[in-house]
Amino acid sequence: MKILVIDGPGVHPKSSARALGRALHRAGHGVIMHPIDLAKLGWFRRPALEKLAAKVIRLHTPDVVPIFTSEPWVADAFLHLGVSVVHSALDRASQADWIIAPSEKAFAHTGGRGPVGDNRAAFFPYPVEIPDEETLPSDFVLAIAGRKDKLARRWIAAAAAQHPDIPVRFEGDPQEARFVVSMTSREEPWPIGVAEAMAARRAVIAGWTGAASEYVLEGVTGFLSAPGDVQSLASHLRYLWDQPDEAARLGRAGCEEAKAVFGGGEQIRTLMRWYLRAGVSRLAV
Numbered sequence: 633m634k635i636l637v638i639d640g641p642g643v644h645p646k647s648s649a650r651a652l653g654r655a656l657h658r659a660g661h662g663v664i665m666h667p668i669d670l671a672k673l674g675w676f677r678r679p680a681l682e683k684l685a686a687k688v689i690r691l692h693t694p695d696v697v698p699i700f701t702s703e704p705w706v707a708d709a710f711l712h713l714g715v716s717v718v719h720s721a722l723d724r725a726s727q728a729d730w731i732i733a734p735s736e737k738a739f740a741h742t743g744g745r746g747p748v749g750d751n752r753a754a755f756f757p758y759p760v761e762i763p764d765e766e767t768l769p770s771d772f773v774l775a776i777a778g779r780k781d782k783l784a785r786r787w788i789a790a791a792a793a794q795h796p797d798i799p800v801r802f803e804g805d806p807q808e809a810r811f812v813v814s815m816t817s818r819e820e821p822w823p824i825g826v827a828e829a830m831a832a833r834r835a836v837i838a839g840w841t842g843a844a845s846e847y848v849l850e851g852v853t854g855f856l857s858a859p860g861d862v863q864s865l866a867s868h869l870r871y872l873w874d875q876p877d878e879a880a881r882l883g884r885a886g887c888e889e890a891k892a893v894f895g896g897g898e899q900i901r902t903l904m905r906w907y908l909r910a911g912v913s914r915l916a917v
Contacts, residue, residue, distance in 0.1 A: 640701025738821035
């Protein structure tokens with residue numbers, strides 16, 4: 633099967649399109665990767681993207697087009713071009729043949745159904761790349777919160793202030809951190825940084841708010857705190873910093889969970905079944 637993977641704008645892990653493309657390639661499918669940079673489309677983005685989509689489809693003649701984007705109009709630009717479109721969305725559905733929501737919370741936001749019938753929507757996490765080897769952590773904690781989420785950033789800063797000996801940074805690579813804090817003050821449909829931290833074999837401290845609790849297993853891959861519970865967050869920071877062996881154990885457990893949830897052969901088999909149901913039924917998997 634020839635598959636054109638579109639890496640579009642919006643919320644999803646940076647490695648999702650690449651991770652899916654490599655997994656499909658390993659499964660024996662022909663894969664073409666194409667990123668979408670809205671900044672290069674000029675002022676009239678929608679008509680420009682529609683022209684680009686038609687050009688790309690004519691050039692590559694794929695059997696199916698999976699698109700990663702939280703912007704429904706980006707996925708819609710690839711419709712009506714004679715190819716099935718599978719939209720890995722966030723919490724807003726396009727008119728694509730199949731809508732994939734990355735969390736149960738996101739799936740509920742879409743109404744639990746696709747725009748063209750009950751059998752056209754599903755829940756499946758974003759894929760992420762999982763490094764083959766574990767890297768040695770540096771001596772800092774990586775804090776991840778939305779740039780505009782000032783409340784969540786204040787919670788993290790207040791917890792960190794209770795332990796001035798623990799270096800907490802808001803910028804960095806999960807693979808370099810000792811462990812990761814992912815926090816949000818809102819009911820976010822996707823926990824930013826959690827999948828990447830688990831894939832990097834790093835323990836995760838997250839909040840119950842949003843979709844983090846769907847992926848962070850309390851006491852198994854990390855810890856969860858109630859929104860605004862600075863004391864709980866500070867306690868988890870202290871514990872994981874003082875117990876590096878325990879942090880490493882939780883991180884390795886998180887990686888095993890990541891392999892099962894965010895990658896692996898079963899994910900590809902499931903996605904291929906969905907691609908077929910999206911309209912590529914003439915092809916054998």
